[in-house]
Amino acid sequence: MNAAGSLRAAMVAAWLAGATAAALAGPVAGQGTWETKLHARDVDGNGSTDAFYDSALNVTWMADWNGPGLIGFxxxxxxAANLNVAGLGGWRLPGMTDTGAPGCVSGLDHGTDCGFNSDTxxxxxxxxxxxxxGNLGRVALGEGCAALSRPGVDPEDGLELGAANSAAQSPRLSAHAADLLSRQASPLVQQR
Structure with missing residues (x-):
């Protein structure tokens, strides 16, 4: 790697460290419904949060879903179907209704069952x-395309990093999710 490549790698590493730190900020009151709709649960009685009950969806989200590591669909x-957490079964991956539209109905300012801003x-x-x-997507519904990169970072060079990059543009993404996302509020749910 030449000097320019080393400098670029160091700059990317520094930027990533800053984006990661921003993504781990504390919860912000009033953003999203988490304060009233997401309830911590100690499933196994050891004094730590194992899951979060979502009263809006009537599902329980596991706090740490990385048990099997990287696996296929x-x-x-x-x-998920065979998981047993302290005697609780009935786990599944989160659901999404297929709208039946052929292909992916997606765009910069909308999405249905795929793409940016999937229909909640x-x-x-x-x-x-x-x-x-209460997170904001890279593209906010009805507001057109948000800024796609941080100053000095060129998305054409592959440095556009989704949520980490959005955290720089959206205080909501970086502000309140730490209590939940740092514990990996997961895509594994149990129907109540």
Whole structure:
């Protein structure tokens, strides 16, 4: 790697460290419905939060869902279906209603069952992210395209990093989710 490449790598690492720190900020009152709709649960009685009951969706989200590590979709379905947490079964991956439209109906300012800003009325995970946690998407509904990069970072060079980059643009993403996201509020739910 030449000097310019080393400098660029160091700048990216420094930027990532800053974006990560911003994403781990504390909860912000009044953003999202998490204060009234998301309830911590100690499932196994050891004094730590194992899950979060979402009273808006009537599901329980596991706090740490990384048990099996990186696995494929079919294996994830099987793992969730057979999971037992302190005697609680009935786990599944979050649901999303297929609208039946051919292909992916998506765009910069809308989405249905895929793409940016998936419809929160048909996607449990989108509801958790956008409504419960109050996060903003890279593209806000009805507001056009948000700024896509931090100053000095060129998205054409592959430095556009989704949520980490959005955290720089959206105080909501970086501000209040730490209590939940640092524990990995997960895409594994139990229907109540």
């Amino acid at each position: 079919e294996d994830a379905l099987d793992w 009325s048909i996607s449990e995970l989108a509801h958790m992210f956008y409504v419960t946690l």
